[in-house]
Each structure stands twice: as C-alpha cells, then as structure tokens.
Amino acid sequence: MIEFREVSFSYGQNEQTCGIKNINLTIEDGQCVLLCGESGCGKTTLTRLVNGLIPHFYEGDLSGEVWMDDKNISKMPLYDTAAIVGSVFQSPKSQFFNVDTDSEIAFGCENLGLPEQEIRHRVKRTVRELQLESLMGRSIFHLSGGEKQKIACGSVSALYPEVMVLDEPSSNLDAAAIQDLRRTLTVWKKQGKTILIAEHRLFYLTDIADRILYLKNGKIIKEFTQHEFKKLSEEERHKMGLRSLSLENLSFSSAYVTDLEETMLLKDFCFSYRTGLDALHISNATIPKGEIIAVTGLNGAGKSTFARCMCGLEKRCGILEIKGRVLNWKKRLKYCYMVMQDTGHQLFTESVLDEILLSMETEDEEEACKILKKLDLLDLKSRHPLSLSGGQKQRVAIASALVSGREIIVFDEPTSGLGLHHMEEVAHSLRELRQEGKTLFVITHDPELILSCCTHVIHMKNGEITENYSLDRNGIKQMLSFFQNPIKEGSL
C-alpha cells in the first residue's frame, strides 16, 4: 500500500515543471493507477515521490510524507527504495547504464549485491516472462527505441519490486512498441504488482488502468474508475485536455481531398549506411506540393533516413523535381529545413532575435520581428532560446526556417510526449505554414496529429514507400488501420 500524507512539493525557482500541493492518496496493493493531465500538472512529480528521486535526487521544498507499507520512502536511501519500487522513464536512450542487454537486465541485482546464482535465475525468469529472448546478447546502440524500452522494463522487473512506476513510457515509441509495452504491463498486473503510470497517450491503457487520477496545477481534481473513464464524453475529454481514449472512434473534422495538380517528383532516393542497415530505396515517387504530408511507419522503416535525404544531409542522395526545377542534395540543403525532435540541437545563439538574424541572408531586424510576431514569439525575443519551453523552441526553429525562405519543412515527431492542447497548437502552426504555401513532411507516430492537420500520407516500410495516399475518407480508414494493427505489419 502506498500512502501520500499531506504531501506538497515545489522545485527550485528555475524549474519549469510545477510541483504538487496537498496530496492525500492511498493506493492499494495490486492496483494499476493512471495519472493523467496536461504537461506540468504534477504527474511526473508524483511518480518521483514514489521512487524516491524526490527528495533524494531532485531538490526542492517537500512537506508531508510518502509511506509504503511501514516504510517512509522520503527518508529511505535510494538504493533501498530500488528493491521495492522499479522505475521506467520516458527517454529510452538515457536510462541505460550498460552497453549490452544482458548486463543491463542484471544491473539492478548486481548493485544490490545479490548472489550470482540468484541473479542468473532472475534474469532467466524475467527474459521468459517478458519475452525478451530475441533481444539478449545485443548492443544497446543497435536497438530501436521500442526494444530499449522493453529492456528497461526487464531490467526493472528482475529486481522483483512490488511497485512499478512509469513516467510517460510511450513518448518515443511507435505503434507496435506501444502494444509490446501494453503486454508488459499486463504481465506485471497479473503478477499482482502495483503499477503507477503517468502518461499522455491514453488509448493503450484504458483497459488496464483500474483507477484514473486527473491532475491539474499540482492537485488531484478528479478520480475515475475504469468504467467511468471509458464513458467520458468527447466534449469532457477535450475540456480536460486529454488525448483520445481509443483509436477506434477517433473523431475528425472533415475529410480532405488532396489537390493533385501541383506535384513534386522524387527520384533515386537511395541510401545505405556502411553497416548496410536502415537503407532507403525510393526510385520514384510523386508527392503533392503544398500539402501536409504525414510520414508513417514503424521504427526502422527508413523514415528518418528519408527525412535526412530530403534535407540534403546525406551526400549525393536523390533528386527532387519541383515546378520544373531540379534540386540535388546540395541545393536541397538550402531549400529544405528540418525541425528536429530535440530542437535544442538546432538553436545556437544567445537570444531568440539573434537566432532569426543568423538565418537571414542579410540581417534585417525589422523583417525578423515581423516573423517573430507572426509566430507569437515577439515578447520572447531577448530570451535565451534554450530557456524556452518545448513548444516555444519548436516555433523558434520554424521561424528560422521561414526567414531563410525554405519551401519544404520536415518535422521529426513534433508531438512526442505532448498533451492534447499542445498537440493542437502544433497542428495549428502546421496548418498556418501550409496556408503560406509551404510543403510540410511530418514524421509521426501520432494518429491524432495526422487527423488534426495532415492532408496526405506516405507510409514507409523497409526503406520503401509502400503506400502513398491522400487523406480522404478512405485514406483515413487506411491510416487508422495501420495504427490499430501495427503488429501485422511488423510480422509480414
């Protein structure tokens, strides 16, 4: 049993994440509790209180107590908490300590100094239970995000903790990996573990969660049972800022017919890495110009390679023909722009204004301010780009693409880990860019984003475009069927 007694916490002043206020909460053994709410509502903070990272790792003002059975977690050292609470985090790339999968699964047990025989036994059992056989003996640098997340789950599982805490575990996963994650959760639930999961994407959890807590501004303001939660009307859900609860009845405003009059032609988009992996081979494709094109497919299907080739980042790869102009990779370097998943990688200067000026051929402050105003960034023009929120950084990156006159903008998973309202903001900016005549490619695993702004879909598999369709009524069905049934695709 986990018990929060009058718990309040606030981070230091510089943190953007807000804390929680006066939480009283009891979680019975074996319950699966889903924490939802918009970004910054305090759900991550709540998970950190349970695994002890607050107050032992993240500092701030804590009052009240968190108890697990007869132990006070806030007073227990982290290595003792590790044996009873397992944690899985958001980013697959930064929660590994070892570089090979076998050692990673044994890592926690090794730290606790368990006998070697016992560790071997536990690793074996965990591998069997979570079906990790195919991933053993591999380098973590050669795993996909979904595979890494599976290993992270395994590594936690081998410690045999009573409580599992997951903080937005699906943010970087593709549709098939989410189904795997769901299976892992089901296994844990069957084993009687208490599960606490903070998440934005809700559809894969509605059948697992026993109890749903809705947080806002650091307080639990609503609580649902699974049954009540499923009956939530679309309107209420929207008002609460929650992502949709199932992929079956996603709503869409209006089906769209792509205007195929203006097209661009992709030729010889072929590329292979030295390892021979992740190759791309598109010999010929016609894609509408001036549309928002969703690029879908599982991880490893070649989406990012496609994006890199499109932006001219891979030398001598592919020719793009557009309005009679022939663009090779070198020309595309100036014609296309990528808004990266981690926009922190592409902001270099000391202020937002400098960032825009840097992208201009000739620096013109007036023009720069105009663009900033359009993207709602004018008030922030003297802020340091890296101090902005995720959405603001994204808009700065968009602004620098606009100001340098790029016609094609590629977005790499712009909505991973975003709640409904932030996702809608992104969709809104995408639609505005389209109105200016830009062509947008959006690499995404987010069917809701596709429905709220995209007009065309290219689906990739094994480095090829296997489907290329406009998002009309049939197209929507086709797109959704992939997200509902990604495994079929994976096993083919």
Next chain:
Amino acid sequence: MRREFLSSEQQKKGIHFDPRTKLLLILIISVFVLGGAGGNAMYFLRPVLSLVPFAMLISVGRGFHAALYIIAYTVCYVAQLILLPILTGFTNFLVLILAGTFCRFLPGFIIAYFVVTTTTVSEFMAGMERMHMPSKITIPLSVVFRFAPTVLEEAASISDAMKMRGIRFGGKKSSKILEYRLIPMITCSVKIGEELSAAALTRGLGAPLKRTNICEIGFHFPDVIIFILCGVTVAWAIFSAFSI
C-alpha cells in the same frame, strides 16, 4: 554512424582472453616496443613481441587485418635493415623517420585496436573489479564508456543542424562555430547525464554493498602462454640490464 569505445557486443568467435591478460599485453608492448625500454638487448625480442598482435588478430579470425599488419610491419622492418645503410642524406632521414615510426607505433596501435574491439564493457569492468580497483575509479570509467557514444550521437545531430543553416568553415559566422557547437552540446550532455544518473540510482547504484558481477572471466591456457611470453620479456630485460 555509431562510434563506440570498447565493444558492446560479445565476441562471437575465436579464442577468449581474459581482459587482464589483454591489459598486460598493452602494457608490455607499449613499454618495450613503443617505449623502446631495454635498449639494444631487446633487439631480437622486439620483433617477436611485434608478432603478438598478428597472432591475436588471427586468434579471433581477423585474417585480413592480420595480413595487412604483418605486411606493413615487415616492409618497414626490412626497409630499416636494408635501405638505411645504403641511403644517405635526406632520403636516409626520410626512411629512418617513416619506417622507424611505423615499427614502433604499429604494434602498440594494433594491439590496442584488438583489445578495444574484442573486450566488452562488462568484461572490462569485471576485470577491473578482480584487480581490486576501487569503485571510485571503475564507476566513472563505466560512465565514460556508456556516455561517450551517446554524446557523439548528439554531436552528430548538432552538426546536421549547422549544415542546414549553412554554418560552416568559410561560410557565414565561421568564427563562432565552436561556440555554436559547444553550447547545445553542453546543455544536452547535462540533460542526458542527469537522466542517466536518475535511472541508475533508481536501479540501486551506489548501495554500500559489494557489487556482484555476473560476467564470466578467468584465466585459461591461452592466457598462460601470454603470461609466459611477458614474463620472459621482462626477465630478459632485467637480466641484460644487470649483466652489462
């Protein structure tokens, strides 16, 4: 695309050596071949030691690399023996520098390459622990092995971003390239480092107990041969130093 320090996958074929044996080999070859310790007394042992990297590469089934190495080494060695006495002036100097450097550096370089590509991080850590290295040294080392490839990946995406914005040598703002690269690099390294530490701590790292290590290492017959060879080398060096 991916660059790693130490191997992250188990060596699949060939003879396994203990990581401690490999470290010893690096030490001996660096001291006697690269460092030239022992002076003229080692005149005959040095080529023998230089054959060790060749044998090691063969033992893990990298015949092609082994052949390349032995050809390069022989050419340099023979050049020293035959060409130096006949050449004079600048050409003599050139051959001396080139062949001499190669003969000295190549064996050490190849053995390091062999060790780095055949040892997994876990083996290395297990070896260090068996040698009773304190965890104050081993834990930071393992963090470096883990962290470095990730940081390099981040660096690669930052250079992509710079390419897209036309920031390059000879382009605009070339004077600021270093700054533009470093700042995002530092912020994302800090972020990754923080997440990494949080994850490791919740998995019990830092418990005041003796850590178990389930990686199997140990000395076998091939290790013994290497030990004898190293022992002979050291003994010979000491013996000849005293007999003069």
